[in-house]
Amino acid sequence: MADSTPISPGRRLRDAWAHGPIAIPGVFNPLVAKMAERLGFHAVYLSGGALSAGNGVPDIGLLALTEFTQAAQLTAQATTLPLLCDADTGFGEALNVERTVRMFESAGVAGIHLEDQEMPKRCGHLSGKSVVSAEVMVAKIRAAVAAKKDKDFVVLARTDAKGVHGFDDAVTRAKMYLDAGADGIFPEAMESREEFERFAKAVPGATLLANMTEFGKSPNIDVKALGAMGYRLILFPLTAFRAAMKTAEDTLRDLMTNGVQTASIPNMQTRAELYDVLGYTGYEERDRAYFGG
Template identity: 40%
Template sequence: MNPRTAKLRALLAAGGPGIVPGATDCFTAKLIEQAGFPAVYVTGGGTANTYLGGPDIGLITLNELASQVERISDAVSVPVIADCDTGFGGVANVKRTIKLYERIGAAGLHIEDQVFPKRCGHFEGKSVAPVEEMLYRLQAALDARTDPNFVIIARTDARGPEGLESALARAHAYREIGADMVFVEAPNSLEELQRISKEFKGTPLVANMIERSRTPLVPEKELLAMGFNVILYANAALYLGSFAIRQGLEVLRKEGTTESMLDRMTSFQERQKLVGLEKLDAAERDLVARVDARRKK
């Protein structure tokens, strides 16, 4: 069993983990862990943006997203919560997805009720599957789970195409079939977040803070007090990074050197420390010394 599934369960039982920033690569995931966040989120939309250079419109495949989840899970020691879109097919595909995500080290995932091809939950033009189809997906996920601590989050994207009442009704049905957590995507106001909180009092909840989009940015303390255990900042690191990169590249093109930006850049030494060069070098030296000592006996 993956010990990080139990860790995630413990964080949820304690009312957290609170803010969980999203990563699309191992380097960013390590920065998130280094900053002290108790978990990392692997964003499907962000992965499509960085891995394919495309939008979040269902382009990413199971193997492409799972490969990112696996590498990121291996790179950090904290629990990893992963996006698995609609489960990548019918019930047999959902079962395969759950088994794969468990095997590669994720501590939990969310699966949504959109039709394929899905779209980012904050886009226009989304369509949701019939409630029964999502219930089949969830039952398949629950049946495929082998680690009882592996967290299955039911996400509904019905707020946009069908309205809040439909989204709440769907979320209740998903919770009743056995989903561990409820994720009502893209509420449009603080009042809607409060309504979700009241509807699901005592149920672990997910809130997704997407900057300059549909859902207002609400401070962590307020969301935790409302019962939102997991507060995703799915693409904050991507936005921060791309903003800094764009500015830095403009300076480099204009000035022909990075000299004026050194105080705003991670140093060569900091970079090697983050990726564990010293630790790996020390392990290699120890291994060589042990083998050489054995040969001399």
């Protein structure tokens, strides 16, 4: 008899990067996650930066764990794609990280990444960061691994040490984090193509994530090139968010200036296109069926 056990989100993410490299777009609401799935992406990402900005606050650790996991649950329910989530610094110390993992796993996500910054944290591509000791981060990783119920739930370790203590410290920390049980490493704010390549060579065999955010310290490198270096997960955390926010601003400015939205209509998603993404017809058909129509 065939095994009918559902494949967990974590297993689906691992299978995706095993055939990678994979581009993982940031999706700032569940509808965008649906769009990403229809377009053929293999995984999606919930960015703490986008979540914070969407709530009108900067990415400095102001939102609570429950706000993150509520957004994660709604997003995970909207798509069959595995969802990777930003879990900031784990929302506390090692024992807090246990709860963080359990709540994200219960929300239906595939995995999280934890970072080694001190609070108050800040965007990884800004100056003035500070990091906890490697030993403190190792304890958090151990707690995260111990807390997960599904062995395939993904725990990635992000290190911001390169911008604080230098490249060599980032490599040393990466090896310590892998030894502690991390499934992969996210080296934040590499400043050149050569640094990305050096890091991959310095941590051979590790599952690596490259962050291709815009307007930061890292150059924008394509998925194929990063894959050739050894990176399996290529993150585009705010790409769609930034484009959407710029379009929203331009649309509002035009409306304010002209008192009518007609000039913006060619750039809009139509009602039919929206309903198609939402599967609106299926909802109507099921509703009629429940009433015997």
